[in-house]
Amino acid sequence: MRATSLPISIADLRKTYGNYLALDDVTLDIAAGEFLTLLGPSGSGKTTLLMALAGFVRPETGAVTIGGQNVTRLPPNKRNIGIVFQNYALFPHMSVSRNVEYPLRLRGVPKAQARERAEAALVRVKLSGFGARDIAALSGGQRQRVALARALVFEPRVMLMDEPLSALDKILREHMQFEIRKLHDDLGVTTIYVTHDQREALTMSDRIAVMDAGRIEQIGAPQDIYRRPRNRFVADFMGEANIAPTNNLQGAGAARMPRERLAMIRAEYFELEPAGLEEDRVEVTGCLTSKAFRGENWLLNLETPMGDQFMLSLAANRAAGCSELKIGSKLRAYAEFGHVHLLEGERSS
Numbered sequence: 302m303r304a305t306s307l308p309i310s311i312a313d314l315r316k317t318y319g320n321y322l323a324l325d326d327v328t329l330d331i332a333a334g335e336f337l338t339l340l341g342p343s344g345s346g347k348t349t350l351l352m353a354l355a356g357f358v359r360p361e362t363g364a365v366t367i368g369g370q371n372v373t374r375l376p377p378n379k380r381n382i383g384i385v386f387q388n389y390a391l392f393p394h395m396s397v398s399r400n401v402e403y404p405l406r407l408r409g410v411p412k413a414q415a416r417e418r419a420e421a422a423l424v425r426v427k428l429s430g431f432g433a434r435d436i437a438a439l440s441g442g443q444r445q446r447v448a449l450a451r452a453l454v455f456e457p458r459v460m461l462m463d464e465p466l467s468a469l470d471k472i473l474r475e476h477m478q479f480e481i482r483k484l485h486d487d488l489g490v491t492t493i494y495v496t497h498d499q500r501e502a503l504t505m506s507d508r509i510a511v512m513d514a515g516r517i518e519q520i521g522a523p524q525d526i527y528r529r530p531r532n533r534f535v536a537d538f539m540g541e542a543n544i545a546p547t548n549n550l551q552g553a554g555a556a557r558m559p560r561e562r563l564a565m566i567r568a569e570y571f572e573l574e575p576a577g578l579e580e581d582r583v584e585v586t587g588c589l590t591s592k593a594f595r596g597e598n599w600l601l602n603l604e605t606p607m608g609d610q611f612m613l614s615l616a617a618n619r620a621a622g623c624s625e626l627k628i629g630s631k632l633r634a635y636a637e638f639g640h641v642h643l644l645e646g647e648r649s650s
């Protein structure tokens with residue numbers, strides 16, 4: 302089963318709650334078959350945007366177009382969209398099969414056919430044979446699979462998911478991230494996924510839209526957003542970002558940079574001396590203020606005489622010497638010129 306997926310176009314969507322601007326003229330185009338994630342802190346407007354797509358939130362201005370059809374005024378049940386929520390929203394008093402059949406029965410599909418299609422959807426989410434079980438007799442991961450099967454069963458052209466994995470423990474969550482992505486790749490359904498977990502967004506998405514205060518701050522492929530964040534907010538939200546004025550960096554690489562700008566260096570792009578310092582490297586020198594072993598890496602914190610703080614993440618297999626380092630000792634670290642990113646338009650003074 303490969304549904305024909307549809308593109309989505311969101312134009313100038315605005316939504317206010319009283320005086321509060323929850324969506325600030327959001328414009329966004331999503332390609333047919335794309336997996337797009339809305340990522341942002343709590344209250345940034347992710348759910349509001351998703352609910353406006355689903356038809357549960359009515360925007361004051363702007364338009365939502367799905368597959369060329371303006372659906373802005375259509376009720377949710379006329380939009381042919383599958384939705385998966387964080388809390389599953391399953392019917393606890395119905396069996397697994399009855400839950401999955403439900404959207405089909407609502408659409409008037411005859412019972413035998415609904416049962417067959419529900420079983421096929423359960424196979425897709427690896428729950429074949431679970432049809433007769435009560436929802437109460439399932440684990441969290443299995444319930445989330447039922448919710449997925451129920452959203453997929455009527456072959457929607459668009460799938461919306463609002464933090465579907467946040468109730469699961471870390472290992473299951475990471476496993477399900479790959480499962481959902483694989484399901485998406487098999488079915489090709491245009492998917493919009495909401496999360497506040499940057500690692501989840503990086504793992505799953507074709508593109509990520511980073512939201513803050515009702516606006517999209519940046520949109521792009523995971524590697525672009527991670528490596529080339531536009532501003533301090535996106536840099537900090539996407540991972541461990543060291544941000545310092547270019548004037549405070551040393552080495553031949555730093556001398557090639559414009560002055561009085563803000564530079565970002567990801568923690569894992571630093572290396573410690575020794576390693577013959579070559580041209581073009583950007584260096585920082587500081588005192589070790591803390592260190593921690595975290596299994597796959599060491600985290601070291603340096604403070605420079607200028608008062609800048611840098612966090613270094615060194616892969617444990619290349620940083621055996623870290624266990625000997627003394628707090629207070631002076632360290633020199635460097636990053637390759639190409640790994641230092643200047644934040645757009647942000648001046649340090």
Ligand SMILES: Nc1ncnc2c1ncn2[C@@H]1O[C@H](COP(=O)(O)OP(=O)(O)OP(=O)(O)O)[C@@H](O)[C@H]1O
Binds near residue numbers: 321347349497
């Ligand atoms: N029905 C409502 N009435 C009033 N304010 C609302 C309503 N729904 C959302 N808001 C406000 O709009 C803002 C955006 O909320 P939204 O739920 O879209 O954020 P979010 O990014 O999904 O956050 P979270 O990750 O916490 O779910 C928040 O400040 C929220 O308090």
